[in-house]
Amino acid sequence: MHAHRNPDQDELAELALKRVVASGAEYGDIRLLDSTTQTIRGEDRRIASIRDAQDSGFGIRVLYHGAWGFAASSVLSLEEAPRVADLAIDIAKGSASLARERVKLADEPVHRDRIVTARRIDPFAVTLDKKTALLLETMESIHRQPGIVRSSASLWARRDRKLFVSTEGSRLEFDLLALSGDFDATAIHDGRFASRSFNTPHLRMGYELIDDANFLAVAPRIASEAVEKVKAPTTDPGQYDLVLDPEHLSLTMHESCGHPSELDRALGYEANYAGTSFLTTDTRGTFRYGSSHVNLVADNCEPETLAATGYDDDGVTCQQWDIVRDGIFVGYCTNREVAPKIGETRSRGSNRADSWSAVPIVRIANIGLEPGSATLDELLADVTRGIYIEGHGSYSIDQRRYNFQFGGDAFWLIENGRRTHMVRDVVYHGITPEFWGSCDGVADRSHRRRYGFITCGKGQPAQSGWMTHAASHARFRNVNVIGGQAGS
Amino acid sequence: MSTTSHKTWPKLTSQDEFRFLMELVLNRSTGDHTLVSLHDQQSGTTRFANNQIVQNVDMRRGSVSVTVAFGQRHGTASTTDFSAGKVQETVARATHIAERSPDDPEYLPPVKPQHYVTTPTSRPETALAGPARRLEYTSEAIGQCRMENLGAAGIVSSSMATVGVAASTGLFAHEARTDARFSLTVQTGDATGWSAAAHRSIDHLKVQERTLTAIDKAKRGLEVRELPPGRYTVILEPAAVAGLWYSLLWALDAKSYEKNTSALSGKLGRQIVDTRLTFRNVPAHEDLLGIGFTPDGLPTVASDWITDGVLTQLSYDRFTAKARGIDNIPTLDAPCLSASGLPPPTLQDMIKHTERAILVTNFWYIRTVNPTNLTLTGMTRDGTFLVENGAIVSAVKNFRFHESPLRVFNRIEASTNPTEAITSETGKLLVPAMTLSDFNFSSVTRF
Known part of the structure; x- marks a missing residue:
């Protein structure tokens, strides 16, 4: 039991950072975070669980003689703060004993600011009755479709109240929201089963995201498509033109562009877990990543997106920059530690931790595909034999992000410029620069949609990264479709 | 730093303390059934790449979770704040959820008291290991790789947790669990070699042997x-x-x-x-x-x-x-x-x-x-x-x-x-x- 009085956050931060400064460390910061997460999960016409998790604590990061130490605790007390600060200092001294190259942080102005997510409807103020009724009605609607055997539906909301204070003088307060909802339907036919899903994007906004998604209007179509999918003919392996929807592209971009553009990976920091990158530092500015239609832009400033938090966990201002311009790889996601290693004078502000107990690491930014000029109909019209893919399915990629394979959630055959009928078991395979090199058209801004991830795994101990990826539909020529029966 | 600097660790929630927490929750709950879960953990990871430490972290997180049920209606709330006021507030939040939940036809009350066979889930050498012990293993792995002019990336981690579950049915269980891990990727040019271990005992990670294995694989990859x-x-x-x-x-x-x-x-x-x-x-x-x-x-x-x-x-x-x-x-x-x-x-x-x-x-x-x-x-x-x-x-x-x-x-x-x-x-x-x-x-x- 921890019978301590709950101290003022600034008092605790000051107490901790005073010890850091007194130790002779060149830098230190503290993040105090109080998170509330509500998860409502429905399964097969019932509400299986409602959970309200409160998670609070603080983490202290110390840079001593060019080496890092970090310690964290869920005990928010004036007795615990000095213990944790001293431990972080002690750990940093240990790190320094094995240091070969000193960490030198890129300069950043001192910031004092408060960031609040704009919302029309506070998701935590919406009654549980309303939320559970929505999920139950959605699942009932799904089960009215003959052939459906299973369903699920869920809502998720998170509020993070955070204080960041550094020894450089920055003081940043955050009150951030994030929200999402989803449901799916599973159908069975002839000994097979298949699922079709609907997901709102994860966005930083209020419950209006769920209201606007209109689950009850969409559910009958999702159920019907699950049945159509399980009965659909399988795909013949071969070369196909692909037209990919924005939700599907969000994953393709995330895995094949987002991760290789993380500078810490390119520098070997993730060699033992998430992997390295084929976008080595010598490729920046010259490597042809894709066709001239491919412009991938990092934008951590776009309102409502997951990485647009005003400042990252280095206390660096969120920014917008190019990752790929006219098909050429030009920029990385960075933090204050790694940016100087490639001669950059300022971090891109893409350093984030998934909780108070985790140390911030370089994270994929809100990387999006810049819109082109075509309409979706125009992209389809020029396809003789192809496949239109919506949503996420199975995915796998090597640790340097060359060899990938993606499935999807729903597939339609394109014949002579028209989307015809659903097919199943579509899996396409490629080598990243060859695949993006085959992109010959991107739809215009009116087709742009945003999707994101809150489960991007990286780091040891593993952390979940949050980011949003926006895209319009895009077309890729002669992609190798190997079919979901591969290997059987 | 000493190799076993246990004096610096906060004490994790003991069996008696968990029983006290349980009673605090059960006395407050008005539910037909109440379940209390504890997970209190002290853990640390030393992470290295390019033959030097890039992250060195230590964390203590305690969490208590309460599920309250009225008939077939149930709700769960959790907190990382173990003060009496916050724990009681957590019971109130779980109660609030349960009162507003629809009936769950698959809900079952907590199980009755169980008999547990004592399982050797924790080892003192892991519980006492801290940053210094992790640094020692890290230094060993990096040192061997440096001698061979190879690059080392990996982790050494150790943790101890006390875990408990108790309920209004009289159910009560509490145990300590330890876990230690080592994994190493050795790099030379495009070639990599890997080895990994996990054990309750940090003494059984076989760091030297596994480092040599990873080195051998990397060298064969040239x-x-x-x-x-x-x-x-x-x-x-x-x-x-x-x-x-x-x-x-x-x-x-x-x-x-x-x-x-x-x-x-x-x-x-x-x-x-x-x-x-x-x-x-x-x-x-x-x-x-x-x-x-x-x-x-x-x-x-x-x-x-x-x-x-x-x-x-x-x-x-x-x-x-x-x-x-x-x-x-x-x-x-x-x-x-x-x-x-x-x-x-x-x-x-x-x-x-x-x-x-x-x-x-x-x-x-x-x-x-x-x-x-x-x-x-x-x-x-x-x-x-x-x-x-x-x-x-x-x-x-x-x-x-x-x-x-x-x-x-x-x-x-x-x-x-x-x-x-x-x-x-x-x-x-x-x-x-x-x-x-x-x-x-x-x-x-x-x-």
Whole structure:
């Protein structure tokens, strides 16, 4: 039991950072975070669980003689703060004993600011009755479709109240929201089963995201498509033109562009877990990543997106920059530690931790595909034999992000410029620069949609990264479709 | 720093303290049933890359979770603040949720008091290990790699947790659990070699031995050739077997089985893998990470899941188990796969007696492609070699595979005794290394 009085956050931060400064460390910061997460999960016409998790604590990061130490605790007390600060200092001294190259942080102005997510409807103020009724009605609607055997539906909301204070003088307060909802339907036919899903994007906004998604209007179509999918003919392996929807592209971009553009990976920091990158530092500015239609832009400033938090966990201002311009790889996601290693004078502000107990690491930014000029109909019209893919399915990629394979959630055959009928078991395979090199058209801004991830795994101990990826539909020529029966 | 600087650690929630917390919750709750869960952990990880430390972290997190139920309506709330006021507020939040929840036809009250067999879930040397011990192992791994002019990236971690579950039914369980891990990727040019370990005891990580293994693999990778995709005989090291086998475990879910949405539906009592394979749960095994009880408070049990290749058990939630009249729910916290009827060679013997095969250290990014027949895909990683005429002749560029464990584990040519295995995508298992025929590598990557 921890019978301590709950101290003022600034008092605790000051107490901790005073010890850091007194130790002779060149830098230190503290993040105090109080998170509330509500998860409502429905399964097969019932509400299986409602959970309200409160998670609070603080983490202290110390840079001593060019080496890092970090310690964290869920005990928010004036007795615990000095213990944790001293431990972080002690750990940093240990790190320094094995240091070969000193960490030198890129300069950043001192910031004092408060960031609040704009919302029309506070998701935590919406009654549980309303939320559970929505999920139950959605699942009932799904089960009215003959052939459906299973369903699920869920809502998720998170509020993070955070204080960041550094020894450089920055003081940043955050009150951030994030929200999402989803449901799916599973159908069975002839000994097979298949699922079709609907997901709102994860966005930083209020419950209006769920209201606007209109689950009850969409559910009958999702159920019907699950049945159509399980009965659909399988795909013949071969070369196909692909037209990919924005939700599907969000994953393709995330895995094949987002991760290789993380500078810490390119520098070997993730060699033992998430992997390295084929976008080595010598490729920046010259490597042809894709066709001239491919412009991938990092934008951590776009309102409502997951990485647009005003400042990252280095206390660096969120920014917008190019990752790929006219098909050429030009920029990385960075933090204050790694940016100087490639001669950059300022971090891109893409350093984030998934909780108070985790140390911030370089994270994929809100990387999006810049819109082109075509309409979706125009992209389809020029396809003789192809496949239109919506949503996420199975995915796998090597640790340097060359060899990938993606499935999807729903597939339609394109014949002579028209989307015809659903097919199943579509899996396409490629080598990243060859695949993006085959992109010959991107739809215009009116087709742009945003999707994101809150489960991007990286780091040891593993952390979940949050980011949003926006895209319009895009077309890729002669992609190798190997079919979901591969290997059987 | 001393090697065991335990005086710096805060004390984790003891059994008596958890009992006090439980009483605080139960006295406050007005629910028909109340369940209290504790997870209080002290953990640290030293992470290194390019032969120096890049992260060095230590964390203490305590969390208490309360589930309150009125009839079939239930709600759960949790907090990391153990003060009496916050714990009572957590009970109020769970109550608020439960009062507003619809009836859940599958809700079951907490289980009654259980008898637990004492499982050796914690080791004092791990509990007492701190940043200094992790630094010592890190220094050892980096030092060996530096001497060979190789790059080291990896982690050393240790943790201790006290875990408890208690309920208004009189249920009460509390135990300490320790966990220590080491993993290392050695790099030289494009070549990488890997080795990893997990154990309750930090003394059993075998850092020096595993470092030499990873170094050997990296050095063998300097000469690499590209082979075409196709079907090959493979020699899978235990980590690679673990990756494939672990994917099979998801298909054991009893509810999915009954709704015909599992690849194993209809196969209970039937042969699904080679008749020489047997799969068991062994919670008391000292090299596995067995636990004493589940989050529901049920005791973990030694159990048979696949016997002589025949599927004999499914993974039950409490509702499905009750519907099937199953009183003792089997657990899979300490899995062990073994092969009988084969003379157990060593891995080196298997290589020596192989005419031509691909030796796979580990698989990476294994995902289900077709859930109906459990076709998986994934990449080889950190040590893929060509074996010819009984010897490793070169490294090969990494392959992507498409295979189903339901197919490949029916094509066993040779198998070792079960060995410790852990990967970044699996829990810890005991599995053999295996030689399997006709393994489908569908494409090759560029390194």
